[in-house]
Amino acid sequence: MTAYSVDVSWEQESSWWVAVVYASGREWATQARRLDGIRDAVVEVIELMTGERPSELSLRILGFEDAEDLRERRNRIEEETAQLATDTARIVRRARRAGLGLRDAGQLLGISHQRVQQLERA
Secondary structure (H helix, E strand, O other): OOEEEEEEEEEOOOOEEEEEEEEOOEEEEEEEOOHHHHHHHHHHHHHHHHOOOOOEEEEEEOOOHHHHHHHHHHHHHHHHHHHHHHHHHHHHHHHHHOOOOHHHHHHHHOOOHHHHHHHHHO
16 A cells, blocks of 8 residues: 655635645646545545555645644643643542632632532532
8 A cells, every 4th residue: 555645725716625646756636625525535536546545645735734733733732621621620629628618729729619619519
């Protein structure tokens, strides 16, 4: 199986996504109306032209290269947020077991006493 590199661009005049597949010194093109359909279109053209399913497919969205960085940042922030929520709940339980009141626990953690109570009940 072969790895393929694909450049994808938005054609504003036609309102189509266009993908150009590069492999072994050859180029093939395909298109799709929506971005979520371009990967399947690329796989289809590779299978038609080579008779094999690609083992690895690298799509580069031209003109929007920073979008991938943003998506990766968002994923990291979401993971960090989930970990923060878990850690906060753990410390709330420990603070309450130690006898701290809702307001003191909230002050300690930088959250409201109402939020402490919600986390304690969860």
